Amino acid sequence: MYNDKNSQTWTDSVYYLQQDHSLDVIICIAPGRKGNSPIYESLKYYLQTECNIPSQVILADTISKNSRSLRNIMKNLMIQICAKMGHSPWVFKSLPLMNKPTMIISMDVCHRVETNNKSVLNLVASKDKYVASFYSASVSQGEEQRIAFSIQKLFMEALQEFNTKNGLFPQKIIIYRDAVSEGQSEVTLRTEVPELEKAIKNLKDSGQIEEEPSILFILANKRIEQRFFTQDRRGNLKNPRRGLVIESKITRTDRFDFYMISHAGPTGLQCPVRYEVIKNTFQDLDPKDLYDLTNILCYEFYNLQGTVRIPSPLIYAHTMCNQISKICNHQVEVSETPEALKDKLYYI
Template sequence: IKRVCETELGIVSQCCQPRQASRLNMQYFENVALKINVKVGGRNTVLVDAVQKRIPLVTDRPTIIFGADVTHPQPGEDSSPSIAAVVASMDWPEVTKYRGLVSAQAHHEEIIQDLYKSTQDPQRGLVHGGMIRELLIAFRRSTNFKPHRIIFYRDGVSEGQFSQVLLHEMNAIRQACASLEEGYAPPVTFVVVQKRHHTRLFPADHNRRDLTDRSGNILPGTVVDTHICHPTEFDFYLNSHAGIQ
């Protein structure tokens, strides 16, 4: 059902198993309702700071937040394409609704090829396209604002590919913006996110409750940007969430 709805009919679906629904478990029904609400364009949670426009670099002016990654086929699947996905926020200042696009590209190609593209049509001339352009247009239709700032989170890039990915994908973002309006060049913050590293951070004093959470870990929101970071590149370690162990 999901495959047909998504790939052939182009509609959103939500499936429920009879054996689960027949138990009349309210928690199950609440979870299904939350999923349906998001899929039909609703909001399940909104940050108070977002509503009150107190999030730095996001709520002071219309800002769109992108997230992008590339999934590669398993070893041995030599003919399968890699799949690039880009999601973007579709509301402001709440930044809770989002839209996603996917695109197939060359086997094991890490650089996202379909961020921006242009083709020459005999009838229409130069035709602009690409996922960034489409999502920027969708943001403006949804909010009645064109983004004054772009924050682009990029996952799945190894350290040896930083400069290559940054050069190509930043250029694609710039071209997508310029294709919408002459002179349109909002500032772009390009953040490469890496989760798989071997650095572990510990509080200086486990006995001080102002330095640790309930599990004894460093506090959520802790940023380390000195001593153990790259000597020339701009990088940092961020502990976003409280640890569960």
């Protein structure tokens, strides 16, 4: 079936294989190359919407045309499969701001689903103190909605998942939200923060939680023009070291915001991220703890053994956006997360 370009043949084979065997993971080596495979989208759509089993689709050209780096390719695939099955390839033993039961939530929206013009809100929420296991879910919204108006249900499900895993609800909630633009922080504050507060209130009114958790809501904006450089002894400009935080001089005096460079990049092209805290009910929050947590989380993205620009939960939410928009472009229905896969990083 290696060279078969009929997607129905592939989906039928997977279906019958699943009927005859108890499978933990499905791995397919499909014909074609990246961006030009005759069956990739339809096969991924079937695997992620109907199989309810973690899956990995490997394109044949990825293996055959990269023989010299095959060892690294296989290593990265094993890491991906490990994460998709609900395991944690690596963790940090201790993280700042995690001294009490804490859940970290990230959200992103994709609106590139061409067939029905709907946008899809994606939410990823951590379930342990290592920020290594996650609840992932998505929900369809109206056409071209960038600000999420109906996310209360996802918030409630995430809180209940945390309780199921840990035997208690989080005492602190930290939200990293992909920033929509420089000028829409007030809109986010008026729309999304109340949805979280309503979810907490519903759980409190129903007697599931006794004390409301503290909330730290942060916007992460990658679309900025600022660039930063350091100067060596000879007067040459170069990129700052990873982990640089700018918290004064160019930040706003009326808000809690900061810039961070957490990854390496070409000189002149290394892009910082602006973080803005729009809601904070934490008591005695030490900004340095927030800086350290944000920077450390940039090392926990399981698709890359290095650092990324923004915290890993936010990258996961963005990755789920891309995956859903990619496999749903030519489908009638928007793909929403199956129940069986909500506790796995099935989309990385």
